[in-house]
Amino acid sequence: MIGTQHLRHLRARRWIQPLGLAVVLASVAACAAGPGGPGGPGGRPAPGSAAGDDTRQPSPAVSSVGSPDPSTGVATPTTAPTTATGPTTATGPTTATGPATSTRPATGAIPIRVTVGDRVFTAELYDNPTAHDLADQLPLTVTMDDLHRLEKTGPLPRALTTEGVPAGSDPTIDEIGYYAPGRDLVLYYGDVGYFNGIVRIGRFDDPIQSIATESDGLRVTVERA
Numbered sequence: 001m002i003g004t005q006h007l008r009h010l011r012a013r014r015w016i017q018p019l020g021l022a023v024v025l026a027s028v029a030a031c032a033a034g035p036g037g038p039g040g041p042g043g044r045p046a047p048g049s050a051a052g053d054d055t056r057q058p059s060p061a062v063s064s065v066g067s068p069d070p071s072t073g074v075a076t077p078t079t080a081p082t083t084a085t086g087p088t089t090a091t092g093p094t095t096a097t098g099p100a101t102s103t104r105p106a107t108g109a110i111p112i113r114v115t116v117g118d119r120v121f122t123a124e125l126y127d128n129p130t131a132h133d134l135a136d137q138l139p140l141t142v143t144m145d146d147l148h149r150l151e152k153t154g155p156l157p158r159a160l161t162t163e164g165v166p167a168g169s170d171p172t173i174d175e176i177g178y179y180a181p182g183r184d185l186v187l188y189y190g191d192v193g194y195f196n197g198i199v200r201i202g203r204f205d206d207p208i209q210s211i212a213t214e215s216d217g218l219r220v221t222v223e224r225a
Helices: 002-033 129-135 208-212
Strands: 066-067 076-078 110-116 117-123 140-147 152-154 175-179 184-188 196-203 218-224
Touching: 110 129, 117 218, 129 184, 129 196, 152 218, 184 218
Parallel strands: none
Antiparallel strands: 066 076, 110 117, 110 218, 117 196, 140 152, 140 218, 152 184, 175 184, 175 196
């Protein structure tokens, strides 16, 4: 009797072990495939999970690095193609311009010779409108008298222009002047001071103090040198 029960017990254990193993395997399979699996809902691997299809990498960001070289596995940098520009248009040489041209005639000072009695002096006329007007009348001879023991003065054949010159002046010794109110040519051997109507038109190269002793009615000739 005891032997029969023992035999049944051994047979039952022989079937229970394979059946339990099968149940465990089925449970494992169900867990892996079900919604509560380690991969997250639907069995798909959750982000950052090592289970399932975790060999996929995030989409690479757009960069200047090209695809890996199949032979080396090293990515080669790529550069955007350079847009070709058209040829540079050559400009012609810059045309050099000459210096600005003055509208005023470049007359400058005018050398003259002044004969007073028997004495000859060299002088020059200034570069102003009144002096130029006198130069246009040369040569000419003027009869002069002494005035205040400072100057010799005498009337010209016609008046000179005073346009563009000062209304008055203070001539220095050994200068030539024009006194507009009297239409006079004046030789200054003394200091007369300032007067309205005086225009300085030239100067002597040397002192003319020696003409102070000349009498009235002195003939003075002015001509270009």
